[in-house]
Amino acid sequence: MAAKQEILEGAMAVAHAVARCRPEVVAAYPITPQTHISEELSQIVADGELDAEFVKVESEFGAASVCLGASATGARAYTATSSQGLMLMGEVLWNIAGMRLPIVLACANRSVSAPLSIWCDHQDAESVRDCGVLQLYAEDSQEACDQHVIAFRVAEDRRVLLPVMVNLDGFLLTHVFEPTELPDQALCDAFLPPYDAALKLDPANPATFGAFTEPDKCMEGRWMIHDAALRSLSVIEEVSAEFAKVFGRPSGGLLEEYRSQDAETILIAKGSICGTIKDVIDQVRDEGKKVGLVRIKTYRPWPKDALLKALASAKQVAVIERGASFGAGGVMTPEVKETLYDAGKVIPVSGYCVQLGGREVPPDGFREIIDRTSKGQRQKAYEYFRLRTEILPDLVPTK
Amino acid sequence: MNDKLLSMDRLSIGCVAPPAGSVENKTGAWRAMRPVFKQKDCIGCRACELVCPEGCVAGNAKEKKFDFDPDYCKGCGMCAAECPKDDIDMVREEK
Amino acid sequence: MKFDYSDRILVPGYTSCLGCGEALAMRIVAQTAGKDTIFTNCTGCSEIFTSRYPTSSWAAPWIHSLFENSAAVATGVAAALKHKGKLDSTKVIAMGGDGGTADIGLQCLSGAFERGDDLLYVCYDNEAYMNTGIQRSGMTPLGAATTTSPAGKASWGNSRPKKDLPMIMAAHNPPYVAVTSMGYYREIPRIVKKALEMRGPRFIQIHCTCPLGWRSEPAQSAEIARLAFETGCYPLYEIIDGQMTPHKAPKDGWKPVEIYLKPQGRFRHLFRAADGVQQIARVQALAAANIRKYYGDEAVPDFAREAEKKVAETAAATA
Numbered sequence: 001m002a003a004k005q006e007i008l009e010g011a012m013a014v015a016h017a018v019a020r021c022r023p024e025v026v027a028a029y030p031i032t033p034q035t036h037i038s039e040e041l042s043q044i045v046a047d048g049e050l051d052a053e054f055v056k057v058e059s060e061f062g063a064a065s066v067c068l069g070a071s072a073t074g075a076r077a078y079t080a081t082s083s084q085g086l087m088l089m090g091e092v093l094w095n096i097a098g099m100r101l102p103i104v105l106a107c108a109n110r111s112v113s114a115p116l117s118i119w120c121d122h123q124d125a126e127s128v129r130d131c132g133v134l135q136l137y138a139e140d141s142q143e144a145c146d147q148h149v150i151a152f153r154v155a156e157d158r159r160v161l162l163p164v165m166v167n168l169d170g171f172l173l174t175h176v177f178e179p180t181e182l183p184d185q186a187l188c189d190a191f192l193p194p195y196d197a198a199l200k201l202d203p204a205n206p207a208t209f210g211a212f213t214e215p216d217k218c219m220e221g222r223w224m225i226h227d228a229a230l231r232s233l234s235v236i237e238e239v240s241a242e243f244a245k246v247f248g249r250p251s252g253g254l255l256e257e258y259r260s261q262d263a264e265t266i267l268i269a270k271g272s273i274c275g276t277i278k279d280v281i282d283q284v285r286d287e288g289k290k291v292g293l294v295r296i297k298t299y300r301p302w303p304k305d306a307l308l309k310a311l312a313s314a315k316q317v318a319v320i321e322r323g324a325s326f327g328a329g330g331v332m333t334p335e336v337k338e339t340l341y342d343a344g345k346v347i348p349v350s351g352y353c354v355q356l357g358g359r360e361v362p363p364d365g366f367r368e369i370i371d372r373t374s375k376g377q378r379q380k381a382y383e384y385f386r387l388r389t390e391i392l393p394d395l396v397p398t399k
Numbered sequence: 400m401n402d403k404l405l406s407m408d409r410l411s412i413g414c415v416a417p418p419a420g421s422v423e424n425k426t427g428a429w430r431a432m433r434p435v436f437k438q439k440d441c442i443g444c445r446a447c448e449l450v451c452p453e454g455c456v457a458g459n460a461k462e463k464k465f466d467f468d469p470d471y472c473k474g475c476g477m478c479a480a481e482c483p484k485d486d487i488d489m490v491r492e493e494k
Numbered sequence: 495m496k497f498d499y500s501d502r503i504l505v506p507g508y509t510s511c512l513g514c515g516e517a518l519a520m521r522i523v524a525q526t527a528g529k530d531t532i533f534t535n536c537t538g539c540s541e542i543f544t545s546r547y548p549t550s551s552w553a554a555p556w557i558h559s560l561f562e563n564s565a566a567v568a569t570g571v572a573a574a575l576k577h578k579g580k581l582d583s584t585k586v587i588a589m590g591g592d593g594g595t596a597d598i599g600l601q602c603l604s605g606a607f608e609r610g611d612d613l614l615y616v617c618y619d620n621e622a623y624m625n626t627g628i629q630r631s632g633m634t635p636l637g638a639a640t641t642t643s644p645a646g647k648a649s650w651g652n653s654r655p656k657k658d659l660p661m662i663m664a665a666h667n668p669p670y671v672a673v674t675s676m677g678y679y680r681e682i683p684r685i686v687k688k689a690l691e692m693r694g695p696r697f698i699q700i701h702c703t704c705p706l707g708w709r710s711e712p713a714q715s716a717e718i719a720r721l722a723f724e725t726g727c728y729p730l731y732e733i734i735d736g737q738m739t740p741h742k743a744p745k746d747g748w749k750p751v752e753i754y755l756k757p758q759g760r761f762r763h764l765f766r767a768a769d770g771v772q773q774i775a776r777v778q779a780l781a782a783a784n785i786r787k788y789y790g791d792e793a794v795p796d797f798a799r800e801a802e803k804k805v806a807e808t809a810a811a812t813a
Contacts, residue, residue, distance in 0.1 A: 024574060024577045024578075025570060025573045025577060027573075052577065053574075053577050055569060055570070055573055057566070057569075057605060058601055058602070058604065058605030058608070059605070061562075061563065061566070061601070061602070062563070062566045062569075062601070062602050062605050065560070065563035065566030065567050065569075065570065065602060066566050066567070066569050066570035066573065067570060068559055068563075068567055068570060069534065069557070069559070069566065069567035069568060069569060069570025069571040069572075069573075069574070070570035070571065070573050070574040071570070072557055072567075072570075072571070073532065073570070073571045073574035073575060074574060074578070075573070075577055077570070077574075092559070092560065092563065095559050095560055098413070098414075099413045099414075099415075099559075100412050100413035101413075161412060161413070198404060198412070199401065199404055199405070199411070200555075201532045201555040201556075201557055201571060202555055203529055203530045203531065203532070203554060203555055203584055205401045205555075206418040206529075206552065206553060206554050206555045206556075207401055207415050207416065207417065207555060208415065208416040208417070208418060208545055208550035208552050208555075208556050208557075209413070209415055209555075209556070209557035209558065210541075210545065210557050210558035210559055211414060211416045211545035211546065211547035211550060211558070212541075212542060212545060212546060212547060214546070214547075217410060217414075217547065220410055221410055221414045224412065228412075405548075406548070407548045414547055416545065416547050416548045416549065416550040417548065417550070418552055418553050418554070419499075419505045419550065419551070419552065419553040420548060420549040420550050421506070421507030421508055421544070421546075421549040421550060421551040422499060422505050422506065422507050423507065423549060424507035424509070424549055425507070426506065426507060426508075426509065429512075449679050449680060450518065450679055450716055451518075452510060452513065452514050452515075452518040452521065453506045453508075453510075453521075454499075454502065454504070454506055454521050454525075455497065455506050457495065457497055458495070466495045468495075468497040470497070471507065473512045474512065475513040475712040475713060476512075476513070476711075476712060476713030477513055477518075477712065477713055477715060479713065480713040480714060480717060481716055481717075489713070
């Protein structure tokens with residue numbers, strides 16, 4: 001079959017990929033930079049190309065709640081959001097995960113107010129990383145499309161039954177035009193059969209959803225979420241391998257090892273920034289230095305074993321983040337350290353916040369990080385890279 | 400299908416509960432007062448049956464016979480208060 | 495006598511308080527709706543007393559999600575049913591208390607009604623956040639003591655009149671809005687049936703006595719709810735396609751509000767202090783305004799007009 005690549009805006013491509021997954025209920029609320037996904041889905045429905053109920057909700061909280069109700073009734077449900085919208089639906093995401101409903105949502109990663117910013121960082125998605133919603137991260141438009149197909153399959157797998165969030169960088173992926181091949185509809189239908197809920201709201205088989213549990217049971221109910229998330233690691237690998245076979249692309253999987261198999265200095269990062277990092281790694285490799293990138297594609301569940309394996313040759317690691325935990329340090333950085341520490345591999349791990357709110361780091365920035373990391377020094381704290389101190393005021397106001 | 404997935408002994412995925420299991424919770428153990436259906440002046444208006452918050456008063460309007468279910472009656476006294484004929488008394492529960 | 499609960503939608507064993515008005519109203523609504531119904535519920539007393547895992551009082555499909563999204567979850571249920579071609583045969587009823595509906599849940603409710611979603615919303619109004627311990631809501635009436643609007647040396651209790659939720663819903667122009675009361679328990683089935691005959695967004699508000707929160711005798715719950723209407727404190731009516739039909743006026747005439755307030759401990763402070771009379775007059779004036787609004791000026795009794803005069807004089811004096 002001839003590959004049909006089109007030049008598509010990322011958000012539009014995602015909308016069409018989602019449409020081919022045949023969601024039955026779509027509920028989405030506008031927020032930059034996700035909006036083109038919802039608008040295009042809305043147009044696809046309006047043109048009669050997708051048989052779905054498109055609910056024009058009054059907020060993201062409403063969007064997630066409508067998806068919850070629809071999914072509980074046995075319908076395949078989808079929403080898309082960013083930043084403030086993700087925050088607003090946060091309460092519902094915990095509820096969806098706890099009720100084990102296989103909703104898929106896109107997060108067009110965007111900084112969280114205040115100060116207000118419409119540009120990209122990962123703090124939005126990272127702030128909900130604990131609730132049991134699985135998280136995939138795309139490097140490019142193609143992956144963003146493909147990961148949606150994988151997401152529906154994984155979410156609805158009876159060994160998993162958890163919501164899945166597909167993350168794509170706001171503007172950097174949503175608004176950029178790239179050659180993309182949309183998943184073939186027939187292949188999609190074969191790969192992703194209609195959602196068949198094991199338990200649902202159905203007068204023929206009544207059940208009670210959302211009961212309250214007392215302390216003697218609640219921990220077990222919540223542990224089951226953790227257990228399912230851990231089990232999803234192998235399901236994601238399985239589904240991704242099948243996706244690669246059927247569609248011919250390696251878009252799924254837990255992580256990507258880019259020239260890292262024999263690297264002594266390894267960078268760890270996720271999202272579109274990895275495109276730039278790969279270019280810099282190629283340059284550094286041309287100089288004969290053993291440097292590589294491990295790109296996190298599945299962030300939740302945390303791919304501990306796969307990561308350890310990928311870091312086998314590492315003597316020092318730099319974690320490149322678009323996030324932070326204010327008052328502590330990084331977000332992925334401690335997770336990497338924990339993984340290495342638990343395995344007794346106590347090598348230097350440096351954590352870098354390379355941007356919050358969309359100011360991009362040019363290639364020479366990654367070069368600097370690679371050079372500094374390669375020296376093998378132990379970094380003292382999570383570093384806010386190239387912080388513009390010249391625009392900072394007196395941080396402790398004098399009377 | 401649900402019978403395999405839902406039980407009272409083990410958690411289900413998502414903590415979904417089977418239907419109507421609360422019948423095992425005999426709230427009649429709560430009561431300090433109990434109704435006495437004297438059945439002297441009953442006109443079969445069904446107020447007692449309709450007003451019971453627990454839905455545990457039943458009977459036959461034509462036969463003018465009504466009574467309460469001791470398994471669930473909490474002794475709130477609404478049936479006695481609503482009866483237009485004062486045909487229901489509330490007395491101390493002796494159990 | 496043998497008791498058979500096999501065709502009940504809400505089965506006994508729920509842990510509501512003695513004399514709970516919400517339990518009564520919900521039992522009637524559920525039974526009238528029947529088994530081909532999917533219920534959504536918001537967090538609150540009824541959710542807690544009917545769904546203590548693994549026991550549930552629900553024999554029909556039922557879902558509780560969060561405090562503020564009963565309407566939105568119902569929107570999703572209806573959308574899924576519509577997509578599966580089942581919305582003609584399966585009813586969707588969203589339920590919530592006054593707090594979860596008029597306050598924190600108003601956004602989702604308004605959205606559903608603005609979109610014209612095909613669901614019935616039932617608000618069980620016991621006039622405070624009872625489940626969390628009797629805190630004031632937007633539907634708490636003037637003068638009521640709650641834990642967050644307590645009576646004290648510097649307070650007469652709740653200082654605001656009730657939010658007029660049914661009128662807010664009526665402003666969305668739905669096919670049906672009704673306000674009823676568990677004091678008139680015989681009327682609830684007709685109202686629910688009427689709503690369920692229609693399509694689109696429909697709203698029913700049911701006044702529910704809460705003996706614990708109102709500090710009243712459980713046995714008196716129905717009588718007290720009726721007094722709320724008979725004093726003009728709680729207007730009852732139906733609006734069908736924009737046409738308003740108020741409940742028949744009380745056959746023995748409108749009663750003074752004291753008769754409604756006295757049996758409730760939440761208004762006790764109004765009767766203790768000598769100048770509580772002023773506050774009672776304010777409550778009476780609100781009732782007078784209700785009677786005038788729904789039954790015409792001629793219907794307002796003299797004692798109510800007296801109260802309105804007193805309130806106006808006091809306002810003028812303190813202006």
